[in-house]
Amino acid sequence: METVTNAAQDHHGESFDPGFSTHSFFRRVKNLPDMPTANDDQHETRAKELDALGKGKQALRVRTCGSRAFFKGYPVRSECKIRVCPSCAARVASKNAEHVVNAVILFANQVAYLLTMPPMRNLEDSWDRFRQALAKVRRLAAFRRAVAGGVSAIETRLGADGKWQVHAHLILDADGLDLATIRAAWRKLTALPGTNWHGDFQFHRDPKVDLRYLRKFAEYICKADTWCPPPANLPTPATQNRLEQLLAVMRGKHLLIAWGTGRKPKESET
Numbered sequence: 001m002e003t004v005t006n007a008a009q010d011h012h013g014e015s016f017d018p019g020f021s022t023h024s025f026f027r028r029v030k031n032l033p034d035m036p037t038a039n040d041d042q043h044e045t046r047a048k049e050l051d052a053l054g055k056g057k058q059a060l061r062v063r064t065c066g067s068r069a070f071f072k073g074y075p076v077r078s079e080c081k082i083r084v085c086p087s088c089a090a091r092v093a094s095k096n097a098e099h100v101v102n103a104v105i106l107f108a109n110q111v112a113y114l115l116t117m118p119p120m121r122n123l124e125d126s127w128d129r130f131r132q133a134l135a136k137v138r139r140l141a142a143f144r145r146a147v148a149g150g151v152s153a154i155e156t157r158l159g160a161d162g163k164w165q166v167h168a169h170l171i172l173d174a175d176g177l178d179l180a181t182i183r184a185a186w187r188k189l190t191a192l193p194g195t196n197w198h199g200d201f202q203f204h205r206d207p208k209v210d211l212r213y214l215r216k217f218a219e220y221i222c223k224a225d226t227w228c229p230p231p232a233n234l235p236t237p238a239t240q241n242r243l244e245q246l247l248a249v250m251r252g253k254h255l256l257i258a259w260g261t262g263r264k265p266k267e268s269e270t
Contacts, residue, residue, distance in 0.1 A: 043086065086230070097222040116167045140181075149260025150261075
């Protein structure tokens with residue numbers, strides 16, 4: 001848990017000591033004031049969608065997420081940590097964006113790339129194939145020679161044809177990357193057997209990251225709606241199917257991958 005001061009104020013203005021550990025379902029109010037949350041209507045709508053999928057326990061946790069309570073005399077706020085919860089998704093997205101800003105600002109040379117792969121019917125297969133391809137590319141000699149580190153934000157989208165489109169925004173601390181070699185390797189790794197379909201490894205629309213707009217760019221690539229679609233007003237078979245796959249596949253998945261100079265800087269380095 002984060003390091004905090006020895007004393008804080010609860011909502012009654014009374015002092016309390018936040019230096020304690022609680023069940024993972026709770027987070028200290030001290031850590032949450034600046035984190036985005038969803039409103040009650042969004043929670044209730046998402047909970048109804050989960051109820052329709054037979055996920056009653058998850059629905060209950062989403063309904064109560066963000067509520068204030070007292071635990072062993074300390075003010076706390078519930079945090080359900082369900083991937084498709086609007087509030088928890090917003091907090092994860094905010095945390096990831098902050099990581100991107102803090103890491104990329106220290107890169108010697110910031111270059112942005114867009115990684116794609118062919119659409120697939122099965123989200124889990126598509127996600128695993130993408131992660132494996134990225135891991136193999138990172139091990140290539142041409143990649144390791146030029147790249148000191150990086151961050152990669154992976155996104156998922158369901159196309160109109162019912163196929164999942166997994167892609168990633170990659171910001172590298174790189175100098176002299178042989179893009180032709182890397183692109184050829186990526187296309188080979190992401191090619192679907194028996195077809196001419198493959199992904200691509202290309203420069204982002206604005207390859208040179210403009211640090212003046214880094215926070216806005218970080219918030220864009222870390223946005224939550226790709227793994228936590230906004231709650232629908234009325235659940236439909238299409239939205240329920242999408243939600244069911246996301247709930248099953250995205251649990252425990254790392255949405256932001258960081259390595260080398262892209263890892264979170266230590267306190268002594270900031």
